[in-house]
Amino acid sequence: MSLPLYKNLHGVIIKALRSLGGEASVKDLEGAVANMLDLSSEERKKIHRGRQTKLSNRIAWSRYYLKLNGFLENSKRGICVLSEKGKKVNIKDL
Numbered sequence: 001m002s003l004p005l006y007k008n009l010h011g012v013i014i015k016a017l018r019s020l021g022g023e024a025s026v027k028d029l030e031g032a033v034a035n036m037l038d039l040s041s042e043e044r045k046k047i048h049r050g051r052q053t054k055l056s057n058r059i060a061w062s063r064y065y066l067k068l069n070g071f072l073e074n075s076k077r078g079i080c081v082l083s084e085k086g087k088k089v090n091i092k093d094l
Helices: 010-019 026-036 041-045 054-068 084-088
Strands: 023-025 047-049 072-074 079-082
Touching: 010 023, 010 026, 010 054, 010 079, 010 084, 023 026, 026 054, 026 079, 041 054, 047 054, 054 072
Parallel strands: none
Antiparallel strands: 023 079, 072 079
16 A cells, blocks of 8 residues: 555554554554554555655644644654543544
């Protein structure tokens, strides 16, 4: 499967965080999302700019919008946490 646009990753990110217990490091989240999307190693390594991968960039933008809409929180730097709203949302509604 090819890497979806950031706006199509919202549900996958919520699902991945739920599978990781509601909290995960950015690195663990990226791995879980890549596995759920069944991305090839080439897709995972494609560079966006500099040293950042396309996968990392798109997940970062998706996390940003999920935070703006109250579905995610940051407990500390580099850690993503589902908010109460994120725990309850139906993934199909994203």
